[in-house]
Amino acid sequence: MGKTDAAGRQRNGERKAPPTIYDIARLTGVSPSTVSRALNKPGRLNEQTERRIRDAAAELGYRINPMARALPTGKTGTLGLLVSDITNPVYFDLVRGAERVASETGLTLVFADSQESPELERATAERLQTSVDGLLLVGSRLEDPQIQELSTVKPLVVVNRLVDGIPAVFPDVRPGITAALERLRGLGHRRIAYLAGPEASWMNGMKWRTAFDIAVGWDMSIVEIKSSAPTREGGAEAFQRVKAAGVSAVLAYNDLTALGLLRECRDHGVDVPGELGIVGFDDIFGADLPTPALSTIKCPWAAIGERSLRRLLAEIDGDAAEAELVLPTAFVDRESVAA
Amino acid sequence: MGKTDAAGRQRNGERKAPPTIYDIARLTGVSPSTVSRALNKPGRLNEQTERRIRDAAAELGYRINPMARALPTGKTGTLGLLVSDITNPVYFDLVRGAERVASETGLTLVFADSQESPELERATAERLQTSVDGLLLVGSRLEDPQIQELSTVKPLVVVNRLVDGIPAVFPDVRPGITAALERLRGLGHRRIAYLAGPEASWMNGMKWRTAFDIAVGWDMSIVEIKSSAPTREGGAEAFQRVKAAGVSAVLAYNDLTALGLLRECRDHGVDVPGELGIVGFDDIFGADLPTPALSTIKCPWAAIGERSLRRLLAEIDGDAAEAELVLPTAFVDRESVAA
DNA sequence: CGTTGGGGCTGGATCGTTATAATGCCAATC
């Protein structure tokens, strides 16, 4: 016999079938129903019998079959998390926060990525809904009615967005933007730009309106500059337009675009923060890496991930809960704005 | 009627039950079995009937219930991906690659995180196995026998690791390390250090042995320096030990530690690359951000993600395939090593 | 005109679990 065979590996098809409640029933001499009761209605059974059943279950290494359970109950024990782009570092902390709550409550999380495409997002959401107890839609690019339609089939919570009648969790951008603009103003900036994100993004609109609102209130002028994508490439590509705008500082839709712009400035000999101040959004991994380190508006992503998952849980259980949950942002002053 | 109610949102409990094959059967006047056949054995049915059934299914907006299908078939249509730490940017591309293949083949991917804990990893793997057709174990911290044991219950492939009898996918670190050391040697470095990763990591051992092997062959001295964690903090924390080692260059276990060390050097006025050359591993998002930008050994993570998923698929289908798949690495020369 | 064959469809049985109604049993009550 070869070494590989001796390793104890099972060849295809020889995998052992996992034990079922019938096996436990046979072993302990009770009926399958009793086993089911013993295992998930503790205390509603004779203590000894329950003990015996639990021991047998442990001995056989019994694991409940979630599929089989899902059929009669309709509960799958899994939640779906749909983001627009999995490779966006913003989602790290959000995912981690959601993951923590999920594993804490014994739920499984399924992730999916819509690649910034509304069609794909819809298709994926519908596909996921059949095998999930509820859905977390992060930064959805769908239209409001589509989201409302989705929510008629399974509970759903939107993150970074507000849709009529749907529970929502998102950051309150005002405190962060206020602090950032205050700082910029104190430094003497009077003409600034907002480097925009995707048109379909609700948060993009929110950030723009808030910044506009505050800037105007403080006698600063602010212009909107479009970008092709909310990525480093998108930021780099907007460089010429930023230069042409004749502003002394830029507030970017997110850190990715800010980082792209920052790099482009460096490559073209534009001094940051001397000639141009840059502030990003999110405080993603790596924002502190460049020289100058990126000043940015920090969103509590981990908390948002946790809270939105809990909110979804409440929605699934039909518990009363707030319609909207908004968590504050804060300005993190590093080196990309300065005197 | 209030605006919110008019929005069409269903209140709890009023969610519409999704249509089943029975509904389709009733609508078309055939039996449920026929519907089942029509929908997933195309061509084995009268063409008109099939057409009629498909139309009805479309009209009702029928989606197959994966749970119900999983019971008789034993196939869940989902795959599990278990990583040691979801927040590690290395996994971005890997996840993305795997995700692409999964959605391409209509499979769902479930992610989980073992937080660098072997116990948690085992528990999570066992939990996942009950609801998944196969498992991808990335950078597992388990012992070989444990992994072999897991593979007796469901198909499994390991990534970044080699276990007797288990299909594996991992990068071939030799070309990358060779190129990096060649560069270092050309620059005059003779005493270098390897800044180690977790002891339980197979890749860590692999990298160290390979670097040692090559260095010794080229008359360079190389020492191993431990680190507390494969993170930026771990790298920063090793700074003093690196200084004390009296080496002129460091090869780090991964970019995270390299980045941590690099930042610490900057903060302590140690000139990189002048006084100390640094090369990382992985080429993660952000490696090019600092000044000096990090030179690193690039691993084809996206390809590894794709290939390992395909390999798992082959394993599930019982198709013949290579036991090991190794993909080459390459040195990416940026600014953290130079004359 | 009866038999055969095959295509097209249907009738259960099944997967592993839960929910609900039913049963058996024993002690307490009249």
Next chain:
DNA sequence: GATTGGCATTATAACGATCCAGCCCCAACG
């Protein structure tokens, strides 16, 4: 000693799909 109550347990019917062994009908054949 028959009735009642209550508890522990069990039998049975779902849940939504798949699978396999038929069944029916019609055409072709002897």
